[in-house]
Amino acid sequence: MKCPKCSTELDKVEVKVFGARNKAVSHQCPKCHYFEFEQDSSKKVLEELRDTPLKIRQKIVKLSQDRLGMYFNSHVVRSLNIRKGREIFVSVPDKKHIVLELAE
Ligand SMILES: [Zn+2]
Numbered sequence: 692m693k694c695p696k697c698s699t700e701l702d703k704v705e706v707k708v709f710g711a712r713n714k715a716v717s718h719q720c721p722k723c724h725y726f727e728f729e730q731d732s733s734k735k736v737l738e739e740l741r742d743t744p745l746k747i748r749q750k751i752v753k754l755s756q757d758r759l760g761m762y763f764n765s766h767v768v769r770s771l772n773i774r775k776g777r778e779i780f781v782s783v784p785d786k787k788h789i790v791l792e793l794a795e
């Protein structure tokens with residue numbers, strides 16, 4: 692596969708997404724940093740993660756300068772028993788999803 696921008700051969704990179712056995716595959720250009728996700732592979736990852744009973748609509752808020760954030764409402768806080776300072780892993784399987792996993 693060649694980069695559509697500069698025709699360099701793309702590197703195939705497998706991305707492990709927390710909570711999913713399938714890996715998301717992306718193709719990245721070593722020269723101009725163009726990248727794209729392999730649709731089928733990210734679809735499989737998201738299907739694995741879809742079995743969630745909780746879906747909440749939230750807004751992204753501005754924290755400072757170019758940093759953005761998101762609030763967890765009390766329902767989420769209580770059901771996950773999380774508190775300030777708790778570490779999470781963030782994975783991005785495609786351009787429409789962010790997956791968060793609580794660190795042990
Ligand atoms: Zn390129």
